[in-house]
Amino acid sequence: MRIIAVDNIEDMGEAAADLIIEKIISKPDCVLGLATGSTPLSLYIRLIRAYEQKTVSYKEVKSFNLDEYRGLEQDNPNSYHYYMKENLFKYIDILPENTYLPSGTMDADEAIRTYKELLKDHQIDIQVLGIGTNGHIGFNEPGVSFESSVHLVELDEQTIEDNSRYFESLDDVPKQAITMGIADIMAAKSIILMAGTENKKNALRCVLEGPVTDECPASILRKHKGLTIVALKNVLNEISLNLL
Numbered sequence: 001m002r003i004i005a006v007d008n009i010e011d012m013g014e015a016a017a018d019l020i021i022e023k024i025i026s027k028p029d030c031v032l033g034l035a036t037g038s039t040p041l042s043l044y045i046r047l048i049r050a051y052e053q054k055t056v057s058y059k060e061v062k063s064f065n066l067d068e069y070r071g072l073e074q075d076n077p078n079s080y081h082y083y084m085k086e087n088l089f090k091y092i093d094i095l096p097e098n099t100y101l102p103s104g105t106m107d108a109d110e111a112i113r114t115y116k117e118l119l120k121d122h123q124i125d126i127q128v129l130g131i132g133t134n135g136h137i138g139f140n141e142p143g144v145s146f147e148s149s150v151h152l153v154e155l156d157e158q159t160i161e162d163n164s165r166y167f168e169s170l171d172d173v174p175k176q177a178i179t180m181g182i183a184d185i186m187a188a189k190s191i192i193l194m195a196g197t198e199n200k201k202n203a204l205r206c207v208l209e210g211p212v213t214d215e216c217p218a219s220i221l222r223k224h225k226g227l228t229i230v231a232l233k234n235v236l237n238e239i240s241l242n243l244l
């Protein structure tokens with residue numbers, strides 16, 4: 001495991017973007033695993049800037065997102081399809097047909113089968129991850145099997161509450177999602193885990209110190225040989241001073 005300690009959110013985005021841009025330059029047709037939430041926004045700003053400055057082109061890149069809420073149309077501002085379009089895809093030259101997310105509206109079994117098939121044919125070179133306050137990655141909630149592939153999830157109460165800040169009310173937050181499984185995430189060649197806020201401290205601690213348990217799904221990441229954690233210095237310091 002490699003740890004990059006940064007001073008602020010902007011530096012966190014820059015550190016993650018540097019790793020991704022380096023990969024795209026060496027492998028222009030690489031496959032990126034992408035995440036949503038507030039954490040990767042500073043990364044996407046950097047990736048857009050790199051395109052504008054002609055440092056990089058995404059023409060041959062493919063992307064797979066971790067998850068999507070059930071029941072939200074692609075043009076719903078709270079859907080992850082919408083998030084990706086508005087925060088990254090529309091500003092860069094990635095081809096729309098090379099950007100994949102699970103369907104939120106297709107019959108669930110069909111959506112799962114379709115996404116599994118697509119993932120079977122593509123190994124992810126770099127998987128970007130945020131982390132939930134309960135240790136979820138993607139929407140793999142506590143209790144998930146480490147062997148899981150793409151599946152339908154009943155969202156944890158904690159997750160619904162955490163994510164309700166984006167919705168008008170708690171009742172508007174979808175109760176289900178389709179997510180890549182833990183096995184899909186662990187199959188990526190390398191993983192960048194980003195953690196930028198104080199409320200992620202406990203979840204991050206379980207990645208850094210273990211134990212590996214499905215009660216904290218992210219704890220399995222410590223077994224991945226290509227894991228890089230990019231996190232705020234003050235959050236890391238609070239977990240364990242001797243890490244830095």
Ligand SMILES: N[C@@H]1[C@@H](O)[C@H](O)[C@@H](COP(=O)(O)O)O[C@@H]1O
Pocket residue numbers: 035036037038039040066067129130131132136137138139159163
């Ligand atoms: N499914 C996403 C996760 O992939 C993300 O890591 C998490 C944290 O979001 P934030 O970065 O906004 O704290 O939110 C959602 O639940």
